Amino acid sequence: MLTVGGGRENVDVYFVLSAAPGDSVILTPLNDDGTAAGLAERVGRADLPASVEAAESNDGGPRPRWVWRDTATAYAPLLAAGVRVERCHDLRLSHAILRASSLTAETALARASVSQWDAAAPLQAPGAAGGAGAGTRAGAGAWEHTALFDLSAPQPGDDQTLASARAGAGETEFPGSEPGDARPGEARPGEFRPAEARPGETRPGDARPAETGTRTTATTTVTRTISANEADDLAEFRLQLDAISASPDPNRLRLLLAAESAGALIAAEMSHAGLPWREDVHDELLTELLGPRVAAGLRPERLERLAERIRVETGAAQLNPDSPADVLKALRNAGLTALTTRSWELEKLEHPAIAPLLEYKKLSRLLSANGWSWMEAWVTDGRFVPDYVPGGVVSGRWATRGGGALQLPKQVRRAVTADEGWMLVVADAAQLEPRILAGISGDAAMAGAGRGTDLYAGIVASGAVSTRAEAKVAMLGAMYGATTGESGRLLPRLARAYPTALAFVENAARAGGRGDVVTSRLGRSAPRPGEEWWEAQARAAEGAANDAELSRARQQARDWGRFTRNFVVQASAADWALCWMADLRRTLASFAPLAVPGRAAPPFDREPHLVFFLHDEVIVHTPAERADAVAAALRASAAVATRLLFGSFPIDVPLVVSIVASYADAA
DNA sequence: CGACCCTGCGCG
DNA sequence: AAAGCGCGCAGGGTCG
Known part of the structure; x- marks a missing residue:
């Protein structure tokens, strides 16, 4: 043994x-x-x-x-x-x-x-998750790696x-190192970090x-x-x-790798447990909005009626409302000047066909993205089992492969329902990215604006802008690199109030524009631009490019700068979220098992467990009796994550926590 | 028929 | 080009 x-x-x-x-x-x-x-x-x-x-x-x-x-x-x-x-x-x-x-x-x-x-990442075998069955997934024919460790099958x-x-194991004592970060603050020691390696000690x-x-x-x-x-x-x-x-800074990377690996464990566990999903609630919701279920490929009654009305109002008897080209032609024939068929564009138009068209688009989207076919493919035995891809985004965010777990529309969240005797604890890190920006830049004024309050309200209180909406659009503009519009217009005011934070993202953008590498708080770096990018820059620098090429090169440099500007924030937020979840997972595992009736798959049938993660938001499925303790654990872990990243820098990341039976009721 | 791109829209 | 970041997915349309 x-x-x-x-x-x-x-x-x-x-x-x-x-x-x-x-x-x-x-x-x-x-x-x-x-x-x-x-x-x-x-x-x-x-x-x-x-x-x-x-x-x-x-x-x-x-x-x-x-x-x-x-x-x-x-x-x-x-x-x-x-x-x-x-x-x-x-x-x-x-x-x-x-x-x-x-x-x-x-x-x-x-x-x-x-x-x-x-x-x-290798593809997951359907049904490998265990708890829920394989289901019929789109693209199931592409599954290749079904064996246990067959990245390269042993020959x-x-x-x-x-x-x-056998080295003299047990002869020497090797106490673990201090916790991950160089400035660990109040972090509990010994959490999800590998101990100090000792180079040269053989x-x-x-x-x-x-x-x-x-x-x-x-x-x-x-x-x-x-x-x-x-x-x-x-x-x-x-x-x-x-x-x-x-x-x-080895500890920084040790923490990052430990958190990344813990994230991979969590993804596997979430796929094993599945997100509690009431198929009956979902079906009811679809029937109410679309009409009774019909065979795939056909339009449910409600959609068909809307399509007919659009045809009547535009006078295009053969119109297929799913075809943007068709719709555009019909609108033009009806005397409207539409350049695209995007909803926000159509909303500006005044015509009796517009209302049914907008409604059609909304419902048709629901049908194709999260309709009955989707439910059949991705929900089995009361569990939605998506295929998460940890590290699937260069910033460290997760991606998904099939199922669209990262885009669960608010429209269908009613179906996400805790088992009988269980509850969902939904937690959201409020304004995570701007707070992370305050932390990575060390902007004490911005950190102070968010301490214990809504960050955007704090920015308004500081006098930089006059409404919460302005604060939000200005902050997003700063992190995304807006140059025009309302956001661009508000930026100088934000820069006056928070010069440190703004200089930080400005530096990141300049670095990207030069092709330099930028790095997250814990050490995840953005990729370098590709060969084509460098060639364009080189030609521009040598004066070998014509005007079109020159402006294209400059455009590409600005584009990459916007990417790196956002990367330092997004990737550091991902660092934080991984630390948050890793610490939470450890706490949840320490909860005493509780004998409650439920349908959660072992080993999670008696204790709270993570069932969903979306960038800055998690859902824990828990025996109702433990819901308050879970809420407390979520907050404690958020504090741990904040200290792991920022040490003693005075910043907090408050959570909005809801204890609900249905995801739709979360704040 | 599949491979691919485009459009549009869902999420953060 | 909605003003700017990161994604996934479905359906239409085109090409080979």
């Missing part, structure tokens, strides 16, 4: 999980500096959940950190078996961050050639030999994981055969540890 750290306490031990031939997995225990911590063990996949659970229990000792290529693929089968892990290190996500980060720019990892570690011929020497008998051959040491020598996968994983992990310790 697996043991961790020979019973020592306060030692981070990693278990690297690698696919091995014969439907098995190799677990290699490592110390936090990448040296061997014990003998590797081979476990059949069927027995893996039990082994993992045993290591997680460890009699009150430290929990291991699981190191694996891809959390979604590795963790889903564990969850399906009801087994949860506390911490992990996602090699692929970590690689992506370290590859791009300005903090690890000169490391071997950053200079390595493009490899399997730079590949996109028997690929095996090589490596000495894995003990006799340690085997470098990537070494081959047999090594005799003062203790024991073990020679065994390992798969190419295992060698790759160990080598990559070491490369990452080296890159981190070589960075100017």
Whole structure:
């Protein structure tokens, strides 16, 4: 059976999980500096959940950190078996961050050639989430990776030999480092962070994981055969540890990677649990708005009536209201000058066809995006199970693949309903991005404007602008790089009141315009512009470009500047949100199980668990009895995240928390 | 028929 | 070009 750290306490031990031939997995225990911590063990996949659970229990000792290529693929089968892990290190996500980060720019990892570690997230097998079934998903034919760890399936011929020497585990005490950030503030120690790695500290008998051959040491020598996968994983992990310790601020990156990996665990857990979804409520809502369900491809009654009215009012008997070109032609024939068929554009027009057209567009959108077909494809057994893609956006935001989980319209949120005896705790970080801007720029005036209050109201109170709406549009303009319109007009006033914050985003924009790399609070860097961009800039700088090319080059430089201007804010907000959720997850896991009737999938059937995340908002599904405690935990974790990012800088990120039966009732 | 782009709109 | 960031998705339309 697996043991961790020979019973020592306060030692981070990693278990690297690698696919091995014969439907098995190799677990290699490592110390936090990448040296061997014990003998590797081979476990059949069927027995893996039990082994993992045993290591997680460890009699009150430290929990291991699981190191694996891809959390979604590795963790889903564990969850399906009801087994949860506390911490992990996602090699692929970590690689992506370290590859791009300005903090690890000169490391071997950053200079390595493009490899399997730079590949996109593997696709999830339908139904891998466990709790809910596979369903019929659009594009299901594209699923490829169904096996456990098959990013590159092990070939028997690929095996090589490596000495894995048992180093004197247990001989030396390695207390964990202080918590992640250089300015940890009041953060609770020891949370979701890997302990300090110790470069240069090598003990006799340690085997470098990537070494081959047999090594005799003062203790024991073990020679065994390992798969190419295992060698790759160990080598990559070491490369990452080296890159981190070589960075100017290792703790910053350790925190980021721990939070990113925790996010991957959360995504897997949310897909396992699913978002509670009342199909009957959804169906009722659709029927009320659209008319009774009809076969896919047909228009429900209400839509058909609207389409007919539009045809009558425009005099276009054959009009297809789903075709923008058709609609445009019909409007012109009716004497209207419309350039596009966008709703906000049509709203300005005065004509009897406009009202039914706008209503048609609204309802038709509901039908195609979240109608019955969508429900059939994505909701199973009362759970909406989207496929989250942690790290799917360069800023660190998540993406989704299918299901449109990040665009759940307010129209259908009524269907998101807690199980009987359970509640939803919905929490939203109010005005997160401008607050993050105040934090990263160190703008005390802006931070002060938001302390304990609505930030936009605080900006109004400072006298910079006169209404909340103005404050909001001006702030958004500052973060997005508005140059014209109301937003552009208000910017100078904002800049006078908050010069530090405005200078910060201005600098980020200038850096981007030069092609320089910008970086989030915790160390996630934006990509550099592509080859084409550089070529255009070079031609412009050499004076080789004609007027059109010159203005295009300048335009591209401004565009990239707007991207980097926004990146520093958006990516730092994503840093914060990941820390928030990671800390929350740890707290929720510590709640005593509660025997309540419910339909939540084990291991979450007796305790609060995250079911939804959207940039600055989360939903926790909880036994009703625990709802208040969950609300308190959400606030506490927000405070932890704020301290982890900003230390003692006097800033707060207040939450708007609602305890509701239905998502539609959240504030 | 699929691959691809465009339009439009949902979310933050 | 709604004034400016980041996304995903569906449907129409075109091309090969």
